[in-house]
Amino acid sequence: MTAYLEAPIELRYLSDPEHSDKSFKAAIGVKVGALLKSGTRSRALANYVEKESSKKYFNSYRIAGTARIGWGVISLFGTYQFTPILKDAAGPALRPFTVGLSVSGL
Numbered sequence: 001m002t003a004y005l006e007a008p009i010e011l012r013y014l015s016d017p018e019h020s021d022k023s024f025k026a027a028i029g030v031k032v033g034a035l036l037k038s039g040t041r042s043r044a045l046a047n048y049v050e051k052e053s054s055k056k057y058f059n060s061y062r063i064a065g066t067a068r069i070g071w072g073v074i075s076l077f078g079t080y081q082f083t084p085i086l087k088d089a090a091g092p093a094l095r096p097f098t099v100g101l102s103v104s105g106l
Contacts, residue, residue: 006033027068035060057090059083075102
């Protein structure tokens with residue numbers, strides 16, 4: 001489990017601002033975040049739970065690119081993390097990405 005404090009920065013385009021529910025929408029941006037907390041929890045036996053809280057293997061910041069495109073209330077979105085989750089000597093360079101469909105206003 002990791003917890004980040006993030007600040008999004010986004011540029012938005014709307015083809016018809018007066019009728020936003022029936023127009024083309026697009027957005028592109030970045031999210032900059034700082035690691036607040038990280039930890040693991042495992043259960044070995046029925047009554048024994050081991051918890052560990054350490055930031056030593058995780059990068060203390062992250063930068064992710066975001067993009068959205070849609071029509072009306074339906075949008076396709078995507079994010080890609082530019083910075084790896086783990087530090088250089090702590091494991092492979094993991095860079096998560098997300099792609100999805102949303103139903104809301106942009």
